[in-house]
Amino acid sequence: MLPAVLLGVLSVLAPFLIMQPGMCAGVAASRTPPPSTTRWRSLMAHTSFGIGMYVAAVIFARLSGW
Numbered sequence: 673m674l675p676a677v678l679l680g681v682l683s684v685l686a687p688f689l690i691m692q693p694g695m696c697a698g699v700a701a702s703r704t705p706p707p708s709t710t711r712w713r714s715l716m717a718h719t720s721f722g723i724g725m726y727v728a729a730v731i732f733a734r735l736s737g738w
Contacts, residue, residue, distance in 0.1 A: 673726045676722045676723070676725045677719060677723060678722070680718045680725065681719055681722060683718050684714055684718040687714055688700040688701070688711075688714070697710075701714070
């Protein structure tokens with residue numbers, strides 16, 4: 673489970689360093705009204721993505737007989 677969750681957490685770097693500055697929100701949402709809330713929500717969304725990847729991999733492995 674650790675690699676999938678780690679990938680999800682690390683994937684938050686793209687929005688922090690590319691998407692948010694591109695939308696004038698600053699690096700890691702530094703220009704948004706509550707930056708800590710914005711950062712927390714983004715981190716939770718990407719963590720749930722990692723957990724979802726793990727669950728999907730487990731289901732696929734069991735269905736395919738691995």
